[in-house]
Amino acid sequence: MSTKPAVNGAHKAAIRQENEEQILAAAERVFADFGFKGATTARIAETANVPKANVHYYFSTKEALYRRIMEDVCDHWLEAAMTFDNSADPALILRGYIEAKMDLSRLRPYGSRLWAHEIIRGAKFSSEYISTTVKSWLDSRVVAIRGWIAEGKMDDIEPYTLMYMIFATTQHYADFGRQIEIFNNDKPLTDAQFAEAKENVVRIILKGVGLT
Amino acid sequence: MSTKPAVNGAHKAAIRQENEEQILAAAERVFADFGFKGATTARIAETANVPKANVHYYFSTKEALYRRIMEDVCDHWLEAAMTFDNSADPALILRGYIEAKMDLSRLRPYGSRLWAHEIIRGAKFSSEYISTTVKSWLDSRVVAIRGWIAEGKMDDIEPYTLMYMIFATTQHYADFGRQIEIFNNDKPLTDAQFAEAKENVVRIILKGVGLT
DNA sequence: ATTTATCTTGACCGTTTGGTCAGGTTAAAA
DNA sequence: TTTTAACCTGACCAAACGGTCAAGATAAAT
Structure with a gap:
């Protein structure tokens, strides 16, 4: 596997940005559908196609994400x-x-x-x-x-x-x-x-x- | 203690009616404030001033109450x-x-x-x-x-x-x-x-x- | 080539949740 | 008075929850 020849950590930055965007988009949908309490981090993760733990890697808490x-x-x-x-x-x-x-x-x-x-x-x-x-x-x-x-x-x-x-x-x-x-x-x-x-x-x- | 001389089980019926009304009023508030998932039976019970188990005595499930x-x-x-x-x-x-x-x-x-x-x-x-x-x-x-x-x-x-x-x-x-x-x-x-x-x-x- | 920093994730934990239940109290019927 | 039916509730439970963590994988820096 390994890396694109991108300069200066551009690849890592791109990964971060893409994952954050994916999680934010999923969370917006799930929060809109179920409200703050009704939305679950598991469902947000599922919607965003990432493991639940990864949601917490990018956003410390559910409230921070909200x-x-x-x-x-x-x-x-x-x-x-x-x-x-x-x-x-x-x-x-x-x-x-x-x-x-x-x-x-x-x-x-x-x-x-x-x-x-x-x-x-x-x-x-x-x-x-x-x-x-x-x-x-x-x-x-x-x-x-x-x-x-x-x-x-x-x-x-x-x-x-x-x-x-x-x-x-x-x-x-x-x-x-x-x-x-x-x-x-x-x-x-x-x-x-x-x-x-x-x-x-x-x-x-x-x-x-x-x-x- | 015991009973009012009410005819034909009127007292029991009154108890039932009053409790149901109290629970319904509380549930309406709590559901309105938190939505279906966000509302908890414990909070509904607390708002209605009855033990949680009593809520389930009158309404089998949270969904039935809703x-x-x-x-x-x-x-x-x-x-x-x-x-x-x-x-x-x-x-x-x-x-x-x-x-x-x-x-x-x-x-x-x-x-x-x-x-x-x-x-x-x-x-x-x-x-x-x-x-x-x-x-x-x-x-x-x-x-x-x-x-x-x-x-x-x-x-x-x-x-x-x-x-x-x-x-x-x-x-x-x-x-x-x-x-x-x-x-x-x-x-x-x-x-x-x-x-x-x-x-x-x-x-x-x-x-x-x-x-x- | 080696080290370092970031990303990834399955497994786990303490808490809260909706719901149950046994055993009690009270009121109506017999 | 005794029996029966309805009401009441503290204690409990399995499931679901938000969040943690150690250990591995990957990419950047040295």
């Missing part, structure tokens, strides 16, 4: 958040944000479901992150919306309610994807169906707050 | 569903249904969170219930909405999207209640705040589908 994945999920969440700047037309901003959140639910449903587990359980691992990073982001968006209202650009609605509505509706397509699938005659939404849903969500919300 | 609670939750869900008849003005019907769902999230958050756990996990225990009872109810509502659209009473939106939006938004106040609480400076929404949210949700959705 925290690491929560960080990754939050990073993606912040990415979508960035589409919500306040420099342009309110209708365009809201549309862009809703579409970004819908796409995230479509492309990374496990992350959304993991987050849902975490919050339902009482946000034990993430209450600090929510009360600092997320809250300050949300509050600044609320200020922006209040500004639009004051300028007469949209209806006088309660901004938090609007934001929660966007959170809830977009994440519903990930968190309750199984239920939607059952309602859709046990078939996942096609791309066309999902695109139609996305457009309808945007339309209803924009019109609902007087931005049409 | 199924029983799911049934109760579904019963309440159907109650709210009944407010959505199709005999009157669309705006009044939708308003009534949204308000009933919001109230349910406020008054019985545990049930909603339990349901969320169940769906996220893949609806292992309830897929049949969803694909029969719930689906046929939902489909009939969709037909009603299509009728309203055909009559020109509201905008031409995709009815399933609207229904999912209502599900998502109303249940969000239960399922993500902890997150909302954190955003609200770590204080639960007051009755006034909740009432305002409810009114805003109704207003945005009704206007969003052209029912104002």
